[in-house]
Amino acid sequence: MxxxxxxxxxxxxxxxxxxxxxxxxxxxxxxxxxxxxxxxxxxxxxxxxxxxxxxxxxxxxxxxxxxxxxxxxxxxxxxxxxxxxxxxxAGLDSFALLHPKAICSPRTQIGKGSLLCAGAVLNVGVVLGQNVIINTGAIVDHDCRIDNHVHIAPGVTLSGSVWVQTGAHVGTGASVRQNIIIGKGAVVGAGAVVVKNVPAGAVVKGIPAR
Missing domain, CATH: 3.40.50.20 (Rossmann fold)
Structure with missing residues (x-):
């Protein structure tokens, strides 16, 4: 059963x-x-x-x-x-959910309540917190850290060693350079190209994102 x-x-x-x-x-x-x-x-x-x-x-x-x-x-x-x-x-528990057509290195950590949608990629060394969405076709490259309650929207590309902090939202099709930190509760607009750190609570958009 x-x-x-x-x-x-x-x-x-x-x-x-x-x-x-x-x-x-x-x-x-x-x-x-x-x-x-x-x-x-x-x-x-x-x-x-x-x-x-x-x-x-x-x-x-x-x-x-x-x-x-x-x-x-x-x-x-x-x-x-x-x-x-x-x-x-209320006493309930959650679980990690990975679509069979997602690609996930066995050398990742995925927290409870997190979703890896169809076509998404998690590369080696990625750590996901709890209640994270890695949406359709998003790419999270090596050694990224994605904290609790983050939403990585469809088609996002995170280069290596990006840190997305708790509750941030990275919008559809955005690209983030390696080693960038996106602060707690920050919002990255759709299609943005992020080449410098984003402060907590900030909203950035455009190319380059500002």
């Missing part, structure tokens, strides 16, 4: 998570929770949307012990972080 899990969020990114879970064939999705009451009672990819994340304690009582955050981000990652921490507080 496969372990059962609950997905938090019922938007577009949740579909990506569900599709990845289906591809791995290692988990049964028992339910989806979302804060939008208009979605309650509907389905997403055939999975029922039972209600809000306030049901997490009830989910735990039903014997479901695993969860995965199915909310993405286009800027701030705080919603993802709050959901992740709420589920942990």
């Amino acid at each position: 496969k372990p059962r899990c609950v997905i938090l969020g019922a938007g577009g990114h949740a579909k990506v998570v569900l599709d990845c879970l289906e591809a791995t064939q290692k988990m049964e999705v028992a339910a989806v929770l979302d804060s939008n009451p208009k979605l309650w009672g509907q389905e997403i990819l055939g999975i029922p949307i039972r209600g809000s994340d306030d049901l997490l304690t009830e989910i735990f009582r039903e014997g479901i012990r695993l969860f995965f955050v199915g909310v993405g981000s286009i800027r701030e990652t705080t919603v993802r972080q709050k959901l992740y921490e709420k589920a942990l507080t």
